[in-house]
Amino acid sequence: xxxxxxxxxxxxxxxxxxxxxxxLSRIWMIALCGILGAVAAFLISSFVVTELYQSTTKVYIxxxxxxxxTTSDLQLGxxxxxxxxVMITRRSVLEKxxxxxxxxxxxxxxxxxxxxxxxxxxxRIVSITVTDPSPLKAQYLANEIRKVAAxxxxxxxxxEAVNTVDEANLPxxxxxxxxLKWVAIGGLLGAFACAGVxxxxxxxxxxxxxxxxxxxxxxxxxxGMIPVKEEEKHGKHHDAVKNTNATFGWGTKSGKEYxxxxxxxxxxxxxxxxxxxxxxxxxxKLFAIIGKNLNNRLAVYKW
Numbered sequence: 001x002x003x004x005x006x007x008x009x010x011x012x013x014x015x016x017x018x019x020x021x022x023x024l025s026r027i028w029m030i031a032l033c034g035i036l037g038a039v040a041a042f043l044i045s046s047f048v049v050t051e052l053y054q055s056t057t058k059v060y061i062x063x064x065x066x067x068x069x070t071t072s073d074l075q076l077g078x079x080x081x082x083x084x085x086v087m088i089t090r091r092s093v094l095e096k097x098x099x100x101x102x103x104x105x106x107x108x109x110x111x112x113x114x115x116x117x118x119x120x121x122x123x124r125i126v127s128i129t130v131t132d133p134s135p136l137k138a139q140y141l142a143n144e145i146r147k148v149a150a151x152x153x154x155x156x157x158x159x160e161a162v163n164t165v166d167e168a169n170l171p172x173x174x175x176x177x178x179x180l181k182w183v184a185i186g187g188l189l190g191a192f193a194c195a196g197v198x199x200x201x202x203x204x205x206x207x208x209x210x211x212x213x214x215x216x217x218x219x220x221x222x223x224g225m226i227p228v229k230e231e232e233k234h235g236k237h238h239d240a241v242k243n244t245n246a247t248f249g250w251g252t253k254s255g256k257e258y259x260x261x262x263x264x265x266x267x268x269x270x271x272x273x274x275x276x277x278x279x280x281x282x283x284x285k286l287f288a289i290i291g292k293n294l295n296n297r298l299a300v301y302k303w
Contacts, residue, residue, distance in 0.1 A: 014203070022202055023195060030194045037190020038183045045182035051174035053135040055142045058165035059150060061124050080157070081119040084126055087156065088117045088149040096152075097144050114138075115145060125165055135171045142168035 023030065061084055087093065094111045097103070103111075116129045128146055132138040150162035 019199065019202065023198065026194075026198050029198070030191050033194035034187045034191035037193070038187035040190075041182040041186025042179060044186075045177040045179045049177045050133050052131050052133055052176045053138045053171040053173075054129055054131050054175040055135070055138040055168045055171055056127055056129040056166070057142045057146045057168040058125055058127050059146060060163045060165050061126065061153065061159060062161050062163065081124050081126060083157065084153055085117045085119055087153055088126070088128060088145065089115055090152075093145065093149050093152050096148050097141070100148070101140075101144060111141070114141070130168075131175065139168045139170045 061081065089112055091108055094108050094115070098106050098108070098111060114131050116131070117126060118129075119126050128142055128149070130138045130142040130145065132141065146164065146168070150164075153159055153162055
């Protein structure tokens with residue numbers, strides 16, 4: 001049975017502790033991606049996304065001409081407020097605003113998209129808000145929609161009066177984009193995306209790293225870990241391990257030299273274990289500091 005078929009039959013086991021320490025060892029990379037995401041979001045929100053301004057006007061709708069407002073009038077008025085909200089954004093109102101003001105750059109659909117109407121809870125006060133890249137145009141459109149809507153509501157609903165509570169304001173600060181919100185979301189997305197890539201790489205990594213992996217995937221026994229003392233004054237790479245990150249001194253024995261002990265063995269591979277551990281785990285880094293003159297190699301043999 002080959003390695004690929006063995007791996008297909010095996011269940012995937014995830015060590016949460018190993019995942020935690022993996023992410024912890026790459027925390028600098030996650031933080032860097034978070035910072036890059038936040039910077040990108042800041043640049044986009046500040047220089048790419050168009051700033052929008054909102055202007056709001058409010059009206060009070062009264063449907064009783066007697067001057068004495070009863071409880072039933074208030075209840076009925078509150079229920080009718082929902083009808084008023086719908087009428088304000090109808091085609092008859094917005095198209096008249098476009099026609100009266102010769103807004104050639106606007107259509108019913110575009111003006112409807114810019115206009116939002118909502119009723120204050122348990123009242124007959126209706127707020128009309130217009131959003132536009134120009135603060136002056138947003139203010140002007142809000143006032144015009146209020147005027148036309150008031151006439152239309154009085155005509156259709158037989159309302160006594162639609163009184164203005166607040167004229168449309170001239171906005172001084174953009175309502176969107178919210179730069180701080182963009183920066184926070186960009187930083188989080190960058191950090192989570194980086195962590196996701198690291199986890200996917202971890203789950204997709206099927207290389208042999210430990211003696212347990214050798215037994216699991218190759219169905220071969222590991223003879224042992226070979227501790228080798230490194231002489232700091234020499235920097236020659238041994239021929240048997242020239243493709244690894246380990247540096248060995250003169251006269252160091254390699255995995256191939258142990259083949260003389262057993263002629264039936266075939267040398268498969270040899271790699272530096274501690275050098276890899278120093279890269280990815282805190283435990284490996286501590287070992288490198290404490291025992292910097294030692295370097296374990298993992299030699300794999302086949303019988």
